[in-house]
Amino acid sequence: MEQNQLFRRTRLRLASWYAVVMGCILGLSGLGVYHVVSITYQETIDDGLESVALALQKSIEPVLRSPNNFRQVAQQLSLKICHQEINCFSEDKVNYRQISEAVSSVNYYLRLVDNQGQAQALAGLPLKRLAILGQNQRWQTLKETSGVRYRQISLPLNARNQIRGYLQLGRSLGDLDRHLIALKLTLLLGYPMAMIMIAWSSWWLAGKAMQPVYHSYQQMEQFTGDAAHEFRTPIAAMASTIEAALKLYPEQEIPKFLATLKRQNNRLAQLTRDLLFLTRIEQHQSDGKLQPCCLNDLISDLVEELAFIAVETKVKLLAIMAREEPLYVKGNEEQLYRLVCNLIVNAIQATPSAGEVRIILNQFESSALIKVQDTGIGIAIEQQERIFDRFYRVDRDRSRQTGGSGLGLAIAQAIAHAHKGNIHVQSQLGRGSTFTVRLPLLLLNNQRSI
Numbered sequence: 001m002e003q004n005q006l007f008r009r010t011r012l013r014l015a016s017w018y019a020v021v022m023g024c025i026l027g028l029s030g031l032g033v034y035h036v037v038s039i040t041y042q043e044t045i046d047d048g049l050e051s052v053a054l055a056l057q058k059s060i061e062p063v064l065r066s067p068n069n070f071r072q073v074a075q076q077l078s079l080k081i082c083h084q085e086i087n088c089f090s091e092d093k094v095n096y097r098q099i100s101e102a103v104s105s106v107n108y109y110l111r112l113v114d115n116q117g118q119a120q121a122l123a124g125l126p127l128k129r130l131a132i133l134g135q136n137q138r139w140q141t142l143k144e145t146s147g148v149r150y151r152q153i154s155l156p157l158n159a160r161n162q163i164r165g166y167l168q169l170g171r172s173l174g175d176l177d178r179h180l181i182a183l184k185l186t187l188l189l190g191y192p193m194a195m196i197m198i199a200w201s202s203w204w205l206a207g208k209a210m211q212p213v214y215h216s217y218q219q220m221e222q223f224t225g226d227a228a229h230e231f232r233t234p235i236a237a238m239a240s241t242i243e244a245a246l247k248l249y250p251e252q253e254i255p256k257f258l259a260t261l262k263r264q265n266n267r268l269a270q271l272t273r274d275l276l277f278l279t280r281i282e283q284h285q286s287d288g289k290l291q292p293c294c295l296n297d298l299i300s301d302l303v304e305e306l307a308f309i310a311v312e313t314k315v316k317l318l319a320i321m322a323r324e325e326p327l328y329v330k331g332n333e334e335q336l337y338r339l340v341c342n343l344i345v346n347a348i349q350a351t352p353s354a355g356e357v358r359i360i361l362n363q364f365e366s367s368a369l370i371k372v373q374d375t376g377i378g379i380a381i382e383q384q385e386r387i388f389d390r391f392y393r394v395d396r397d398r399s400r401q402t403g404g405s406g407l408g409l410a411i412a413q414a415i416a417h418a419h420k421g422n423i424h425v426q427s428q429l430g431r432g433s434t435f436t437v438r439l440p441l442l443l444l445n446n447q448r449s450i
Contacts, residue, residue: 011210015202022198030187037183041176042151046139049153053169056110057155060167064159109150111168112157120165142170149173231272238265274407278390281335281414292442293333295368296326299340299359306344314353317344322362328442329368331419336439339415342408343372343435350376350433363441367421370437379427387425388413412437 109124140152152170156163242262246254303319310317329336340359347357351374360371379387386392391406416423420440427433 007210007213011203011206014209015199015206018202018206019195019199022202023195026191026194026198030191034180034183034187038176038180041179045151045171045173045176046153049151049169049171052108053153053155053167056169057157057167060112061157061159064157064164108172109170111170112165113154113168114165115163136166141173149177231268235265235269235272239269271407274411278407278411278414281411281418290330290332292328293331293336294326294328295336295361295370295439296321298333298337299361299370302337302340302344303359306341306348309345309348310357313348313351315348315351316354316356317348318356318358320358320360322360327361327363327368329419329439330442331439335415336419339412339437340370340372342412343437346408347372347374347376347433347435350374352376364438366441366443368439368441370439371434372437373432373434375432378429378431379425379433380429384425384427388423 109122111119112121113119136154136156138154140154142150142152144150149172150170151173152168155167155169157165157167239262242258242265245258246262249255249258299319299321303317307317344357344359351357355375357375358371358373360369360373362369362371388409390410413423416437416439421438423435423437425433425435
């Protein structure tokens with residue numbers, strides 16, 4: 001299957017699409033995992049902050065019911081003034097140890113803010129100019145001047161049915177950011193490795209999926225070759241019979257039906273030969289050994305041989321050798337002759353009277369380029385991808401008139417592939433077409449690649 005370019009390209013295309021789809025799914029899944037982990041971690045932090053803040057609110061609000069003002073209560077709590085843990089209140093009012101453990105200097109900070117937005121007490125993490133914004137907003141995400149993010153909850157402190165201030169409890173998000181960065185790096189580094197595995201798996205699965213199709217294609221090729229081979233005997237017998245019947249009549253009195261039979265039998269014989277030749281080419285059953293072939297001589301002979309067709313159709317036929325030195329390729333000269341011949345004949349047939357067909361031979365790097373240009377009717381873009389298919393004809397009416405079977409370009413492409421080359425077309429409707437054949441050059445001892 002790897003030797004067949006059609007199936008290799010199809011397998012590559014199928015594997016590429018599978019890898020792209022799986023890559024998109026994997027990428028979206030990674031984004032989803034990252035989002036879910038981030039949201040889950042955030043909700044866990046919020047739940048912990050809220051539970052601690054509610055416990056502190058229940059512990060501090062009884063102290064605020066005393067006649068002392070808010071600053072005096074803050075001084076009593078010693079959250080800002082006392083730099084060491086000192087039990088500033090009695091056990092029946094507030095459990096300071098509970099506050100000290102809750103606002104551990106590892107993760108949390110506690111801030112008491114009055115109604116004017118002024119901080120009156122502080123404990124826990126040492127903050128660097130962490131602004132007080134919207135203390136009446138329950139949840140906030142703040143950013144310190146050093147770049148550290150904090151998640152903060154603000155709860156009102158009520159005393160005698162009045163809001164005396166706000167309790168703000170915050171937690172550093174440094175650990176969350178570190179975990180998310182680690183997760184992001186893991187996903188980013190794991191994605192290329194996963195894509196490599198997906199690409200390999202896609203190629204392997206595409207090969208497995210195409211095995212039945214390729215076997216069917218091989219059977220079809222074998223059937224075509226066998227059928228074409230078997231048709232040769234009855235076609236030859238028919239030709240002999242028709243020739244024998246024609247000898248019974250003078251040349252000027254040959255019945256039309258016998259002339260039609262002869263013409264159609266010749267056409268059927270040519271079709272059979274083309275099918276058999278195409279099957280042998282695709283199955284790499286080459287006739288004869290590969291040898292150096294001079295493309296300059298080949299093109300010159302073809303132009304000389306096909307000149308009468310060009311004259312009959314009033315088409316100007318030119319051969320242009322862009323390089324002075326001869327260009328050689330390694331291949332089967334008969335097959336290469338047929339390749340270029342098919343292209344030139346098609347170009348002449350597609351070109352109206354007073355038109356022009358050019359055959360240009362040139363070199364590009366280590367390849368020989370054969371261009372067949374015409375000023376004919378051109379080929380539509382949607383048809384250019386199908387013109388190399390078997391039995392496909394752009395203009396069916398013209399093909400019937402010229403006796404074309406739709407195998408000429410298929411044979412040309414098969415010969416190019418058999419010689420490790422390729423063929424492609426560029427065309428515009430009403431402006432003509434250019435068929436380009438690219439073949440690997442054979443560098444002789446007295447030649448150098450430019």
